Amino acid sequence: MLLCQSNRPLGFAEIDLAFRHDVLKGLSIRPRAIPARWHYDRWGSELFDAITTLPEYYLTRTERSILSKAASEIAALTGSGRAVVEFGSGSSAKTPTLLSAVNPSAYVPIDICTDFLWRSIEQLSKTFPDLSIYPVEGDFTGELRLPAAIQSMPQLGFFPGSTIGNFVVPAAVDLLRSMAATLGQGSMLLIGIDRLKSVDVLLPAYDDAQGITAAFNLNLLHRINSELRGSVPVDAFRHLVRWNDAEERIEMHLEAACDVRFAVEGRPFSMAKGETIHTKNSLNMGRATPACSCVPAAGLRSQIGPTTRDSSQ
Ligand code: SAH
Numbered sequence: 001m002l003l004c005q006s007n008r009p010l011g012f013a014e015i016d017l018a019f020r021h022d023v024l025k026g027l028s029i030r031p032r033a034i035p036a037r038w039h040y041d042r043w044g045s046e047l048f049d050a051i052t053t054l055p056e057y058y059l060t061r062t063e064r065s066i067l068s069k070a071a072s073e074i075a076a077l078t079g080s081g082r083a084v085v086e087f088g089s090g091s092s093a094k095t096p097t098l099l100s101a102v103n104p105s106a107y108v109p110i111d112i113c114t115d116f117l118w119r120s121i122e123q124l125s126k127t128f129p130d131l132s133i134y135p136v137e138g139d140f141t142g143e144l145r146l147p148a149a150i151q152s153m154p155q156l157g158f159f160p161g162s163t164i165g166n167f168v169v170p171a172a173v174d175l176l177r178s179m180a181a182t183l184g185q186g187s188m189l190l191i192g193i194d195r196l197k198s199v200d201v202l203l204p205a206y207d208d209a210q211g212i213t214a215a216f217n218l219n220l221l222h223r224i225n226s227e228l229r230g231s232v233p234v235d236a237f238r239h240l241v242r243w244n245d246a247e248e249r250i251e252m253h254l255e256a257a258c259d260v261r262f263a264v265e266g267r268p269f270s271m272a273k274g275e276t277i278h279t280k281n282s283l284n285m286g287r288a289t290p291a292c293s294c295v296p297a298a299g300l301r302s303q304i305g306p307t308t309r310d311s312s313q
């Protein structure tokens with residue numbers, strides 16, 4: 001965990017246009033690559049939720065345990081009464097631990113997956129019936145305008161899940177700058193970042209025995225077919241996970257198992273057997289990945305961290 005000090009949301013139509021743009025561009029460039037954020041339609045979010053409970057995916061249980069252990073340390077630094085703004089809230093599964101510790105004045109979950117966002121806050125409002133919740137549907141890679149009701153409140157950004165690891169270093173710095181701009185002067189940001197560990201632990205975390213992560217990755221192709229008039233032969237692709245030693249990162253790809261031809265939004269594409277679409281990076285805090293250096297580079301001041309080690313990390 002790192003705790004540091006420190007528009008306009010995209011609507012439905014703009015998110016659709018951004019998806020179309022990123023897919024058409026990503027299939028045209030070499031190497032082919034589509035940003036990781038498009039994994040999260042409703043089904044992708046359900047699958048990610050299933051991933052968080054897999055024995056191989058240690059990140060969620062480890063981060064939960066660190067949050068519980070560090071709760072009073074975090075609360076002492078933040079004080080109470082801040083509005084908690086969560087970037088990429090998903091199922092908000094880790095949020096109750098933080099909310100209970102910091103006694104917030106409001107909660108603002110931000111997510112690109114609208115369906116999931118609303119379902120999650122329904123659950124959360126049962127646990128915290130007196131808490132004001134202001135959901136924001138949008139893409140956190142740009143500066144967002146937060147709800148007027150919280151603008152006069154001191155804010156605490158929350159960015160768990162090692163989602164920052166999905167961004168290579170220059171993009172991670174830009175992302176933190178945007179988040180700082182979204183939160184405004186005097187805010188704090190709590191970031192959860194995974195530590196570098198053995199490849200024998202990392203690879204299965206992204207290539208589990210039950211094939212849930214494979215389904216999560218392949219779902220991107222189903223999404224292209226249903227939302228962008230695609231004819232991608234999904235069965236002709238396989239989930240491929242690689243350790244990139246030079247960049248010290250896990251990479252997720254979709255590999256063509258044979259020569260394929262398909263169309264997306266009326267545009268023809270062909271891929272030769274073995275060609276891949278790069279769909280995600282997961283970088284950890286390690287030697288070649290100075291995740292901590294992103295914090296000062298983005299103009300933020302580090303307060304604590306990297307903090308707690310957990311025996312299961
Ligand atoms: N915070 C949760 C969920 C992490 S999964 C946890 O720690 O378990 C990543 C979440 O971020 C997903 O819910 C996804 O929909 C969301 N997300 C990914 N990229 C995003 C973006 N660019 N803008 C907004 N939300 C994004």
Ligand code: AVI
Binds near residue numbers: 051164166
């Ligand atoms: C939330 N997040 C940053 C996950 C990760 O570890 O990269 C997403 C994920 N995708 C597949 N497995 C996990």
